[in-house]
Structure formats: structure tokens, C-alpha cells
Amino acid sequence: MGRLISVIMMLLLVPAAYANDVVVLQYHHVSTDTPAVTSISPEQFAEHLQYLRDNDYQVIAIEQAYQALEQQQPLPAKAVVITFDDGYQNVADNAVPLLQKFNMPYAIFVNPDLLEQHQGFYMGWDTLDRLSQNGATIVNHGQSHAHLIRRQAGETAAQWQARMDEDINGAQASIAKHISGSKAKMFAYPYGEYDTALEQLLEQWGYISFGQQSGVWSQWSDRQAIPRYPASGKYASIxxxxxxxxxxxxxxxxxxxxxxxLSHANARPTIRLRLAKDHQVSQYWLRCYAGSEMLKPEWQDDHSFSVSPSREIPLGRSRINCTAPAPDGGYFWHSVALIRPDTDGSWPD
Structure with a gap:
């Protein structure tokens, strides 16, 4: 009981002094006739924007967030960045008028090959260029939305790197050619898939990169694995x-x-996290989850802990999420992205 009381007192008394951070929201389709798992209706999207406005959230451009964090300058309180993956035409039709009504900037990650091959389903270059002059940042999602970290049969490391150069830098060149004034070297991983080798290439080429693991963009974020919260499908509710x-x-x-x-054999990976020395994360209230399983953190010292699932994680993409109450009534959040291949090196889409 004494320990519980001390934890509660800490949460009540410690000032809400957090990192300079920003919530990044990720959308795909804004429509009622597209796959539900990646869609939000125009009515729900309007509800999101109205909630942001009514509750004093500050929607800022993705470049502003990057510059503030890179230069260690203050961000607005309750800062939010809005992003769309793939550049579907329904975003231009249904989301952009609402964003313009609310005067909110946004970013669109595009695939040049797809938008040129499937005109009408994706926004064309003329539309994207017009939007870029009216509040949008047009950024890189790869040429064709490929599974970039999956090696082709017999492909050498040098061949894979050359293919990545064509896919990523080729897309960047297309954006620079068609979008007036677009200079941001920002990349969103297709499917949220990345590994250390791909991160190293993107760092070498001067990009910052966004994943699909949940969490908040801050001074502690890996520049090549910036988290975003999905806000479509089952996550579309207010x-x-x-x-x-x-x-x-x-x-x-x-x-x-x-x-x-991971390797296929590493089916129950141990995740080890080390926190900043001045952290406010309560050992007592910290919780981690692998799917529906709650994991018990093992603290090595006041700043380090580990967790490991008791069951095998599934093949393909999964996450281990760790949360703890924050002094302002919200939560500290960190998500660890994991990919477990099958025995032959493949994994489900």
C-alpha cells in the first residue's frame, strides 16, 4: 500500500514536463466504398478535424515538426501532423476540401509508378502539384509500394542496394520533377516494413523515414523509424x-x-528498453502488450527493463506496445515493430 501511495503522489506532484513531441496521424482512403481496414468515411474524418479544432490541437506542417525537433526548438503545445499514404484520388475529393475548410496542412506520401499507371484511382501530378501550393507536402513512398526488405531470388546485397536506389531515389527524382518547390527528403516505408540495412541506406541518402508502428515523434525517435498512429479502419472512432x-x-x-x-526461430524475442535518466515512467504502472497478451516487465535497474512474450509471435508484422500513465492524465507510449519470417524467409502480406 505504501508503494502505491508513493506512486500516486509522484503522478500528482511531478510537473507535466515532456519531450518536445508531436502526434503523427496516418490515413489512407477517405471514402465509404474502399477497403474498410484502410478507410475512414468523410463524415468520420470531418469529426476528427472538428475534434482537433475544438480541443486546441495545433495541426502543423510535417516540415515544421522536423525542423523544430532537429534544431531542438519548441513545438506548439498539443502539436499534430496529418499524413496520407498512397495518394488516392478520394483523398483529393473528400479529405482536401475539409482540410482547406479547417486551414490544416498535411502530407501525402506517393508512389510515382502507381499514380502514373492507374490514373483516376490515384491523384495525378497536376492535382498533387496544385495541392502542394495550397497546404500539402508531397513526399516519398517508393516507386511502386513494393516490399522493399524482401530480397529477390538470388539477389546479391549490391543488386538489392541498386534496386533500392532506383525505387527510393527514383521516386524522389519524380517528385522533384513534377512538384514545384518540393525538396523534403521524407520517406514512408510501404507496409511499415524496414530493417537495419534499409535504415542505413536511407540515412546515407539523407532521408528521414516514417514507419507504421504507433507512438509519438520526439527527440528520442529513430530518424529512420518515426512512429505514426493509424487513424483509419478499426482506429477511426473518435x-x-x-x-x-x-x-x-x-x-x-x-x-x-x-x-x-527477426529470424524464424526467434519466436519469443526479448525486448530490452533503456529510458532517459530523468524519465517519469512509473515502474509500478508500466504495462507492455504483445497482441492481447500483457507482458510483465523485468526491471534491471531504475532505467532499464525487458519483456518477452510467453507465446510465439505470429509470422509477418507484429508489435509489442509499452505504455505507462503520464502526469497529465495521458500515457507514455512506445511501440516496437517486429517482423518474423517463415522458415523459407517469406512472410504473409
Missing amino acids: DTLKVKLQTHAMPVVAQQPQDPL
Whole structure:
């Protein structure tokens, strides 16, 4: 009981001094006749924007967020960035008028090959260029939305790197050619899939990169694995959005394993996280989850803990999420992206 009381007192008395951080929301389709798992209706999207406006959230351009974090300058309180993956035409038809009504900037990650091959389903270059002059940042999602970290049969490391150069830098060149004034070297991983080798290439080429693991973009974020919260499909409800908007970056300064891509045999990976020395994360209230399983953290010292699932993680993409109450009533949040291949090196889409 004494320990519980001391924890409660800490939560009540510690000032809400957090990292300079920003919630990044990820959308795909804004439509009622597209796949539900990646869609939000125009009515729900309007509800999201109205909630942001009514509750004093500051929607800022993705470049503003990057510059503030890179230069260690203050961000607006309750900062939010809005992003769309793939550049579907229904975003231009249904989301853009609402964003313009609310005067909110946004970013669209595009695939040049797809938009040129499937005109009408994706926005064309003329539309994207017009939007870029009216509040949108047009950025890189790869040429064709390929599974980039999956090696082709017999492909050498040098051949894979050349293919990545064509896919990523080729897409960047297309954006620069067609979008007036577009200079941002920002990349979103197709399917949220990345590994250490791909991260290293993107760092070498001067990009910052966005994943699909949940969490808050902050000074502690890996520049090549910036988290975003999905806000479509089962995450489109306003109640889910409220929870995400009230989160803060968990101050993770080291993570093991660093590479999301595991071996098939590593079916119950041990995740080790080290927190900043001045962290406010309660050992008592910290909880981690692998799917529906709650994991018990093992603390090595006041700043380091580990977790390991008792059951095998599934093949393909999965996450281990760790949360703890923050002094302002929200939550600290950190998500670890994992990819477990099958015995032959493949994994489900």
C-alpha cells in the first residue's frame, strides 16, 4: 500500500514536463466504398478535424515538426501532423476540401509508378502539384509500394542496394520533377516494413523515414523509424483518436533488438528498453502488450527493463506496445515493430 501511495503522489506532484513531441496521424482512403481496414468515411474524418479544432490541437506542417525537433526548438503545445499514404484520388475529393475548410496542412506520401499507371484511382501530378501550393507536402513512398526488405531470388546485397536506389531515389527524382518547390527528403516505408540495412541506406541518402508502428515523434525517435498512429479502419472512432492524442513519447534512449527483422526461430524475442535518466515512467504502472497478451516487465535497474512474450509471435508484422500513465492524465507510449519470417524467409502480406 505504501508503494502505491508513493506512486500516486509522484503522478500528482511531478510537473507535466515532456519531450518536445508531436502526434503523427496516418490515413489512407477517405471514402465509404474502399477497403474498410484502410478507410475512414468523410463524415468520420470531418469529426476528427472538428475534434482537433475544438480541443486546441495545433495541426502543423510535417516540415515544421522536423525542423523544430532537429534544431531542438519548441513545438506548439498539443502539436499534430496529418499524413496520407498512397495518394488516392478520394483523398483529393473528400479529405482536401475539409482540410482547406479547417486551414490544416498535411502530407501525402506517393508512389510515382502507381499514380502514373492507374490514373483516376490515384491523384495525378497536376492535382498533387496544385495541392502542394495550397497546404500539402508531397513526399516519398517508393516507386511502386513494393516490399522493399524482401530480397529477390538470388539477389546479391549490391543488386538489392541498386534496386533500392532506383525505387527510393527514383521516386524522389519524380517528385522533384513534377512538384514545384518540393525538396523534403521524407520517406514512408510501404507496409511499415524496414530493417537495419534499409535504415542505413536511407540515412546515407539523407532521408528521414516514417514507419507504421504507433507512438509519438520526439527527440528520442529513430530518424529512420518515426512512429505514426493509424487513424483509419478499426482506429477511426473518435474515442480511439482521443486516447492517441493524449499520449507522449516514452523516453527510450536504447532498444534491443534494433533490427525489426527477426529470424524464424526467434519466436519469443526479448525486448530490452533503456529510458532517459530523468524519465517519469512509473515502474509500478508500466504495462507492455504483445497482441492481447500483457507482458510483465523485468526491471534491471531504475532505467532499464525487458519483456518477452510467453507465446510465439505470429509470422509477418507484429508489435509489442509499452505504455505507462503520464502526469497529465495521458500515457507514455512506445511501440516496437517486429517482423518474423517463415522458415523459407517469406512472410504473409
